[in-house]
Amino acid sequence: MRLPTKGDDPSAIDEAAATDILASALDAGVNYIDTAWPYHRQASEPWLGAAVERLACRDRVLLATKAPVWLINEPGDWEKHLSEQLKRLRTDRIDFYLAHALSRGRWKTVVETGGLEFLAKAKADGRIGHVGFSFHDSLEAFKEIVDGWDGWEFCQVQYNYFDEDYQAGDEGIRYAAARGLGVIVMEPLRGGVLARVPDEARRIFSKYPTPRMAAEWALRHVLDRQEVVTVLSGMGSRDQLRENAAVASSARPNAITKDERAILDEARAWFGSRMAVPCTNCGYCKPCPSGVAIPGVFRLWNDASIFGAVDQARKDYAAEFGSTGAGACVECGACVPKCPQGIDIPAALRKAAAILS
Ligand code: SF4
Ligand code: SF4
Structure with a gap:
């Protein structure tokens, strides 16, 4: 999703630099590679397919991509998109296939267009290894989707130390794990802002005796959750890859100490004190009759x-x-x-x- 590009055009992936990052990731022990239909204006999947072929690493990586639910209007659209994605990725099997960015509305589309039957069939015929969904909506909608089908094997949610109660949040992660779903976390650095924190937040982190980058604090927080099976962080350079891989190599679930927790709490409280408006994203004000989000x-x-x-x-x-x-x-x-x-x-x-x- 955040591969280096030549210039500002997101579809102009710098193939040599991006392949170099992928090779470094494999060397560092990364084995789960996540892409999606729309990333880099549809150039991500074809690039990944070609890069995996070039590096001859298909047997060492688990490929994950997602069905673009917003493009699905009728049952045949599921087949159309999966076939195209298999071609783009130059493979006969997508190890992890997700219904992309489900909300309550998109969940309805999945059900009404026969998506669940299609996913079960594609899993049975071997074109999909595991079936899941990525998610962007309220906790209630999340529970509805988790409970709505017993074929789900995993889910992918946005989670970081500042967003513990946002969308699925803490409660959603526990809910999914208790029902046997693997939980994959996205946005552990909140699109990068938790890696580039203001000086005041840096001062809070500097109270810890061992120096750590802000990104390390954020990644350790997510990797500490025992329900979390993997963490996705878009990396645009080899340096980012090395830093993140080093943190992931040394982090263990349930390892954060009381002192570390206190520092994370203080950072969260400091960020919270800078909120312009005390909106908790509860959604009770919705829907606005004039359509304001x-x-x-x-x-x-x-x-x-x-x-x-x-x-x-x-x-x-x-x-x-x-x-x-x-x-x-x-x-x-x-x-x-x-x-x-x-x-x-x-x-x-x-x-x-x-x-x-
Ligand atoms: S009801 Fe208030 S707190 Fe909840 S989402 Fe709307 S504005 Fe935010
Ligand atoms: S139009 Fe404005 S005041 Fe009326 S419900 Fe929507 S956001 Fe609220």
């Missing part, structure tokens, strides 16, 4: 405020919130009494727009 907008505003990543938040806001941004609010006030945090949502949206637009 209220928690999504607040999350980006908080990202800008907490991590100082204003440029990135503005880019994400422009890309993700066209007609669902703060500007769509007509100040009807319907959402205000529903917010358990007592946020004056229309006023907060005005302020968010001033920062993000």
Whole structure:
């Protein structure tokens, strides 16, 4: 997902540099390689297939890719996409196949287009090794999907020390593991912001006697969870690969000490104190009759405020919130009494727009 590119075009993967990273990953003991249909504007899967062939390492890697559920409108679309992905990856078997980015809405699509029957059949005929889903929605939706089919073998969730209660969160991870699902964590560094923390947060980490990079703190936190079977971190250079692999090699589940936990708690509290708006992403204000993605907008505003990543938040806001941004609010006030945090949502949206637009 974050391979080096030649210039700004995400599809122009720097094939030599990216293959070099893959070779280094194999040398470091990495054996799970995750891609998806849309990564690098659909150039990721074909690059990976070619690189695995070039390195003659197919028997040493587990390939994971995902069905683009948003492109599936009818039962035949499942077959169409899996066949194409097998071709792109130059293989006859995808070891881990996920329904990509399930939300409640996309779960409905999976069910209504015969996705579950298709996944079971593709597993039975050997084209898929293990079946799972990646997830972006509320904890309730997560539980519904976990319980909705007994064919799931694993799930992939966003999790890091700042987002312990976001989406599936702590509770969701425990819930899935208790039902026999392997849990794969994505975004352990929250898109990189937990690796590039402000000086104040660095000072908190520097209280620990052994110097550690901010990214190491974040990775150790996730690797400490015994339910987590693997952690995905997009790496764009060999240095990042080496650093992450060194942390993963030495981290063990349930190994974080009380002192380390206290430092992580302090860092989390410090980040929390910089929130622009006390939105917990509970979603009680949804749906807005005018279509405003209220928690999504607040999350980006908080990202800008907490991590100082204003440029990135503005880019994400422009890309993700066209007609669902703060500007769509007509100040009807319907959402205000529903917010358990007592946020004056229309006023907060005005302020968010001033920062993000
Ligand atoms: S006040 Fe704005 S955000 Fe809230 S429900 Fe009305 S239009 Fe939607
Ligand atoms: S109800 Fe309030 S706290 Fe919950 S998502 Fe909406 S704005 Fe955020």
